Amino acid sequence: xxxxxxxxxxxxxxxxxxxxxxxxxxxxxxxxxxxxxxxxxxxxxxxxxxxxxxxxxxxxxxxxxxxxxxxxxxxxxxxxxxxxxxxxxxxxxxxxxxxxxxxxxxxxxxxxxxxxxxxxxxxxxxxxxxxxxxxxxxxxxxxxxxxxxxxxxxxxxxxxxxxxxxxxxxxxxxxxxxxxxxxxxxxxxxxxxxxxxxxxxxxxxxxxxxxxxxxxxxxxxxxxxx
Ligand code: SAH
Ligand code: DHB
Ligand code: MG
Numbered sequence: 001x002x003x004x005x006x007x008x009x010x011x012x013x014x015x016x017x018x019x020x021x022x023x024x025x026x027x028x029x030x031x032x033x034x035x036x037x038x039x040x041x042x043x044x045x046x047x048x049x050x051x052x053x054x055x056x057x058x059x060x061x062x063x064x065x066x067x068x069x070x071x072x073x074x075x076x077x078x079x080x081x082x083x084x085x086x087x088x089x090x091x092x093x094x095x096x097x098x099x100x101x102x103x104x105x106x107x108x109x110x111x112x113x114x115x116x117x118x119x120x121x122x123x124x125x126x127x128x129x130x131x132x133x134x135x136x137x138x139x140x141x142x143x144x145x146x147x148x149x150x151x152x153x154x155x156x157x158x159x160x161x162x163x164x165x166x167x168x169x170x171x172x173x174x175x176x177x178x179x180x181x182x183x184x185x186x187x188x189x190x191x192x193x194x195x196x197x198x199x200x201x202x203x204x205x206x207x208x209x210x211x212x213x214x215x216x217x218x219x220x221x222x223x224x225x226x
Pocket of ligand 1: 039040041064065066067068069070071072088089090091094116117118119139140141144
């Protein structure tokens with residue numbers, strides 16, 4: 001198997017299940033034009049996020065790591081009338097691109113893009129009217145993933161989903177002696193998720209247009225400790 005084959009099959013699935021859409025296409029085009037890295041979730045992954053959000057009838061979603069708003073558009077579209085998405089982004093230029101694309105997608109009333117480092121914003125969300133969140137999508141700096149999990153568990157309820165992107169990183173995640181802070185961050189996250197009795201969790205490897213990576217998917221099954 002080659003990555004060209006993975007990509008071709010992913011494109012075939014995208015054509016079938018997640019066909020071209022002006023708002024999503026424009027969000028990717030605007031991100032590229034502004035010089036943002038091409039690291040948004042893929043169309044198939046965006047559709048998976050939307051399916052998961054709809055499966056639990058999510059009304060309130062927290063995203064950590066906005067980039068150009070591509071995954072935010074998928075998640076916000078999955079929300080019912082009155083549903084809200086709060087997305088945290090450290091880079092003001094990314095946030096600006098995202099706000100424009102989210103507004104163009106007709107989702108400005110559902111989505112708030114908040115600028116700042118996520119670890120600075122998360123403590124204040126405990127008392128936010130949107131908390132507890134039905135779904136948390138973790139997709140920012142990998143070194144802080146374990147810390148994001150601690151907050152995700154404080155900010156969710158029994159029945160919520162916690163999803164994290166990029167937990168495979170081209171297979172490097174299995175290297176316990178890696179010097180890569182991203183690999184070590186993801187490994188700490190995976191270990192903490194596996195050890196936590198409040199969640200039932202799994203790791204799913206993915207191949208496709210973004211190469212070889214994976215998602216952690218965790219269902220909150222236990223009560224949260226204050
Ligand atoms: N979820 C997006 C991709 C996010 S890429 C999508 O799929 O469309 C990761 C983003 O996290 C980048 O925009 C980066 O600027 C942001 N980021 C990195 N460190 C961060 C931090 N400490 N707090 C908040 N955002 C951060
Ligand atoms: C990177 C970050 C991501 O969120 C992603 O999906 C792919 C790559 C990165 O920082 O390299
Ligand atoms: Mg990612």
